[in-house]
Amino acid sequence: MNDRREPTIEELRRFPLLSGLDEPGLARALSRARAVSVERGETLFRHGDPARRIWLCRKGQLKLYRLSDAGQEKIIAIINPGRSFAEATLFMPRRVYPVHCVALKPSELVGIDADDLVDSLRDDPDACFRLLGTLSMRMHEKIDQIESLALQNAHLRVAHYLLDEFRKRGEPETFRLEASKKHIAGLLAVQPETLSRSLTALKRAGALDMDARFITVLDADRLERAARGDLAA
């Protein structure tokens, strides 16, 4: 974990978390900010560690995850550039990270001191509201995840995930999975073998084609039906 290239103010303004702050507030929040680089596989923090900073991802990719006693891993989120994370620790009575964080690719981050950020937020209701918005959105995402885990079987979860990604990217012919299939499996709470079989089934059903990490949606309608469970046809 190495300190590195300082980010510019303009670059940081692009993060919703900071965009609402006025000049002095931003300066205060950045006063003790640190640019940090991590290598692939390196741990940024562990579940239970004191959360002294919240983070912005500038480059690279990281995973947030929990581990079972048996070593199974459930990925809570995959972090891509432009996203902030760990904000929800700011206002907890015990300020600790609720998950592990490891880089999937070499990554560059900015870590902002939690106390500084809270100070800056105190006289900036707009920034507060923006943060409330971010947390609310995350919360709804979590509710969706819970529903998906509780009410949908493995194949439905896979189909749903693909459909979401497909739509999120504007329904392109072909798109690239955001991470290795192993990690996608961890995100969907499925074994890699099961993910592989689900994808094969969708391919055989003519819904999509697959080349390594690239997915081509051949029949969006059929994929949609698969996500609803009518894989009959």
Next chain:
Amino acid sequence: MNDRREPTIEELRRFPLLSGLDEPGLARALSRARAVSVERGETLFRHGDPARRIWLCRKGQLKLYRLSDAGQEKIIAIINPGRSFAEATLFMPRRVYPVHCVALKPSELVGIDADDLVDSLRDDPDACFRLLGTLSMRMHEKIDQIESLALQNAHLRVAHYLLDEFRKRGEPETFRLEASKKHIAGLLAVQPETLSRSLTALKRAGALDMDARFITVLDADRLERAARGDLAA
């Protein structure tokens, strides 16, 4: 759904959501507040309904839940008196309820107009911070739920739930389940039959005794081990 007894200011101040507001802010938030009563089984709102109000539970009990296409129900939370809910809709771009809400018992609520509340929060950073704290806490709870669904099998979830309840109430000899076993099952994403079998197994292992909705923890240590998966002994 009937309007009824107006709550007193003092009563409402006990809700963290409102306790931080100053006098005029509180007045504003309450100006268009409505006291509402619902009967057992009555729906307060449905998933996708416009979320014009956020809610405080004064008396009774409600469930927040999602439904699968097949009609399976996953309970996201059981709401008891003293709790507010639906706050996370306040700051969403599309202000809609993310879950269904039905009363499990006859209940009395206060519904606070979302716009009024947002206005009140605008000039009250303390209240904002308190809300941020509430949302953060809920978020961490959701992450715990996700982990539990993804990484623990049915018996572990049951043991874990019982242990949590036992501790949350201060480890009393005996406590009463907060809802029917059917609903607890819905909360744990397990079939009622499976919950029943889990409880029977814990009873047979000598960890607890059970009389209808009353649970007596006979061997907290053993319950703890069951929650970790060492039910061997």
Next chain:
DNA sequence: CCGGTTTGTTGATTCCGGTCAAATAGTGGT
């Protein structure tokens, strides 16, 4: 571009937990 390691696929097998069924106990409402 080479070699070792990680990732992905496919098949065989196992078993957890869901489903169906049926009997019993409990509960709310009148």
Next chain:
DNA sequence: ACCACTATTTGACCGGAATCAACAAACCGG
């Protein structure tokens, strides 16, 4: 207190997804 309805328990059975195994493919660091 009574009655109809709902909740709970138990047993039998089944199926989906995990696990184990073996191989193929892809990737990364040097």
